[in-house]
Amino acid sequence: MILNSNQLRERAREFALTNESTGYPQPRRHWMVFQSDMKSLHEFAERLSASRTRCMQPAEDWLLDHIAFLETQCQEVIRTLPRKALHQLPTLKGAGIPRIYAICDDYLEHVDGRYDVHPFETYLQAYQEVSVLKTFECWALPIAMRVVIICRLAQAMREVRYRHEVCSSTATLLERLSQKDLSDEQIRALLDSYARGRTFTPVEVVHLVRHLSEWEPNIQLVREWLVGHIESSEASLANMVSFEHQLQAELQVVCGNLVTSLHVLERHPWRSTFVKIxxxxxxxxxxxxxxxxxxxxxxxxxxxxxxxxxxxxxxxxxxxxxxxxxxxxxxxxxxxxxxxxxxxxxxxxxxxxxxxxx
Structure with a gap:
């Protein structure tokens, strides 16, 4: 749900009232998480560059088109907010993360990942009606926002990567099944080996159904086997496919919003916002x-x-x-x-x- 200005003010006050800040963070853990997220994005981009699957996801294009920019933003974070500087940032009690990280994350959660200068200023001013930020926190907010955006992008891309891997393994399975002269028993044996006695996840079911619709040999046999390994009816299968398409569209929107937000941060001179907040x-x-x-x-x-x-x-x-x-x-x-x-x-x-x- 995307909040309007009045709702953002109410949310900011509520967040400040229900989340107490105390002490200072341990910087090493936060740097390790951030660097791990950036590494996962880089590795997935390299994998996409090397091989694309049959059912390409729109969010994959966002990553490929902007991975160089993301790496530049990562270097900006490391340059502007060195590890020792994290000692100056108050921590959110119970969460163990810098307060401004939590503020940025809460703001993005309620604007669908789309950063905009004026709503963020509104949020920060309302937050400080309850809890005043330190001067260094005010200066470090754009860097914290970059960190949170990259972490959220990495989280979304983990979903995209999982679907990429499922699609790849499903395509490999069907290529093996399409070999000539396979008997029904051999096909069932290959399918059972793929299943390994486990219950398929909804994502796996969707990709199996999607690829089966493009596949000709022994399709009825595979469909019968699939029905025997899932608990869904034909109607619920259709709904599942529809929900998966909807989720992929949402992932595309989220990834697009997050990447666009980094560009907005890059262009906006923070000093003018600092003076206001x-x-x-x-x-x-x-x-x-x-x-x-x-x-x-x-x-x-x-x-x-x-x-x-x-x-x-x-x-x-x-x-x-x-x-x-x-x-x-x-x-x-x-x-x-x-x-x-x-x-x-x-x-x-x-x-x-x-x-x-x-």
């Missing part, structure tokens, strides 16, 4: 004389990093440090009757955040 940034921008607003991005980063450092040293919220600096620079903690001029040293945020006397 960072509570520390918004507090510093609220300074009455507008000093912070007139600074360039490098100077803003320096002051904001100082806020983060002081908050960590004193073990207090970053927003408290930022708000205190703004109030003191505005003269609210000294002489409220004295007019404040931008030229006054005491009116400068940098004086209180960077200089020892401040």
């Amino acid at each position: 960072s509570h520390v940034e918004q507090i510093l921008l609220s300074q009455p004389v507008g000093e912070y607003e007139r600074l360039d991005s490098v100077s803003r980063d320096q002051l904001r990093e100082r806020v983060v450092e002081l908050a960590r040293r004193m073990n207090v919220p970053e927003t408290l440090v930022a708000q205190t600096a703004v109030e003191i620079s505005a003269g609210s903690n000294s002489d409220a009757t004295r007019p404040v001029h931008p030229q006054d040293r005491e009116a400068c945020l940098a004086f209180y955040l960077l200089e020892a006397r401040g």
Whole structure:
């Protein structure tokens, strides 16, 4: 179900209320999962390049067309968010994953995997009405989103790969059955060897039925054998095939949405979103004389990093440090009757955040 803006706000607040953050993650496990997912995508793409099955799935084309781009995104994640940086990300209690990973995953779950800047900003602002994100979390969100998208894509592609393997094994079986001069007993023996006394999964049944419709020799014998090895009626078989086609179409949509989302992330300058979602940034921008607003991005980063450092040293919220600096620079903690001029040293945020006397 895809949520609209109001529903996204409600969902974000609910998620923040029901998922408490605590401590910091163990980075090695998360890197191993991410690298394993990327490796599985690469291996499947190589396999598809080497051999395509008779019943090609639309999602396979998405992977082949974008595997180089996915590998570029993987390198961007490794470059921008090194393993040691994960120590700075609060963990979601009980889940053992960085909070921003869980936030990105929950957002994607409710928009069918389609990332869009403005709905995501809406979600984050609503989330922070309950639980405020740290400054580093706000900066790391686009990288976390890349990680989650790639992990979701790998999960979807595991379903696609399973169907690819079933199709390949089914085609191999029918090629053996199509050999000339096979008796009915030999055909049944080959089929029994393929079944190995197990119950077929719905995916295997669908592929057997699909391939049988394209196959001529001894088709009635194989159909009779198949009916004896599944619990479904002819009507339910038809429904099963229909459901499988529907699922493949859904996998195509999901994979397409996820790959498109990575492209959107690549194009969008994150700083503009950061300014909107960072509570520390918004507090510093609220300074009455507008000093912070007139600074360039490098100077803003320096002051904001100082806020983060002081908050960590004193073990207090970053927003408290930022708000205190703004109030003191505005003269609210000294002489409220004295007019404040931008030229006054005491009116400068940098004086209180960077200089020892401040």
